[in-house]
Amino acid sequence: MTVGIRNEPYLIINIFFAGVILLVFAYSGFFSPDKDNYPVTCVHEQLTGLPCVSCGLSHSYSLIVRGRIDEAYQWNRYGMRIFLFFAAQLVLRVAFSIFYLKYPDTRKQLIIVDYIGSGIVFIVSFWPFMMSIITGIFYK
Amino acid sequence: MEEVKNNTGQNLGIAALITAVITFVLAVIPCIGLIAIIPGIIAIVLASVGLSQAARNASPRGVLLAGLIIAIVASLISFSQIFVAGKIAQKAEKWPNSIQNIINDVQDNVTKELEDANVSIKIESNGDKVEINTNSNKKDQVKKLEDLEGGKIQESDSIQKSDSVQINVIVKKKK
Numbered sequence A: 001m002t003v004g005i006r007n008e009p010y011l012i013i014n015i016f017f018a019g020v021i022l023l024v025f026a027y028s029g030f031f032s033p034d035k036d037n038y039p040v041t042c043v044h045e046q047l048t049g050l051p052c053v054s055c056g057l058s059h060s061y062s063l064i065v066r067g068r069i070d071e072a073y074q075w076n077r078y079g080m081r082i083f084l085f086f087a088a089q090l091v092l093r094v095a096f097s098i099f100y101l102k103y104p105d106t107r108k109q110l111i112i113v114d115y116i117g118s119g120i121v122f123i124v125s126f127w128p129f130m131m132s133i134i135t136g137i138f139y140k
Numbered sequence B: 001m002e003e004v005k006n007n008t009g010q011n012l013g014i015a016a017l018i019t020a021v022i023t024f025v026l027a028v029i030p031c032i033g034l035i036a037i038i039p040g041i042i043a044i045v046l047a048s049v050g051l052s053q054a055a056r057n058a059s060p061r062g063v064l065l066a067g068l069i070i071a072i073v074a075s076l077i078s079f080s081q082i083f084v085a086g087k088i089a090q091k092a093e094k095w096p097n098s099i100q101n102i103i104n105d106v107q108d109n110v111t112k113e114l115e116d117a118n119v120s121i122k123i124e125s126n127g128d129k130v131e132i133n134t135n136s137n138k139k140d141q142v143k144k145l146e147d148l149e150g151g152k153i154q155e156s157d158s159i160q161k162s163d164s165v166q167i168n169v170i171v172k173k174k175k
Helices: A009-030 A043-048 A057-065 A069-075 A079-102 A104-137 B010-027 B037-057 B062-092 B095-114 B138-149 B155-161
Strands: B118-125 B128-135 B166-172
Touching: A009 A057, A009 A079, A009 B010, A043 B062, A057 A069, A057 A079, A069 A079, A079 A104, A104 B062, B010 B037, B010 B062, B037 B062
Parallel strands: none
Antiparallel strands: B118 B128, B128 B166
């Protein structure tokens, strides 16, 4: 049985997300932590003059890509867990797409497991950032 | 005859869902959370247009609704960061006073620690040697004041009068 990718939203979404994650990795690899030539600066710091919990994330990613893990932790302590989230998602997008094509009978269950699992992993990975936003909203 | 599936608005739905998920990821990163409002609005517009098309042709709306809900939540998170930044900026105005108090405390502690310190500086250049010894010993200052005033003085007086620092300079010239 042949499956037209155009008629499969799940596959299109997976391909797009894999592409976006690859772009994130390319960004990390292209810009150098030594030259400090990152185009994106912290909007939060520009507005308040204070660094936020996600400051140094680009540096952290670039250092992880270059294998300088200790330095990556110094730039942002949560950099590694978010990098691992993206790396895991890249593998999962490919793996789930293969399963989706190989086992057409279990597609619905596969999509449900994928969305729930990815959602939980996302919350766990980004929890410190979410907490900083929540505490910021309720800060008196 | 095979039933033809009506997929009007589905492409918009996929685009909206992808944009919405990317917006959500961006929105929870405080550094770029505010920027996420732009793709958030794009996703809401895409999903809304798709929903109206789907409603006209009675096509499935699952992906479109998912995209719309995620986009709205992501935009709200992104928008909330304006308030967070505003609150922090407002509170930050009070922090300099607190920081100044901490600096004063540290300064007082360091001054107290150095009150009885002896400092010796030696400079040597082309055989010429300059040696500077400073002695701010409070007890010595008290003794010196006693000698000068020819009598006993109160500890509080000695503190006020012990602002001066004794400096001995020894210059050794090369022959």
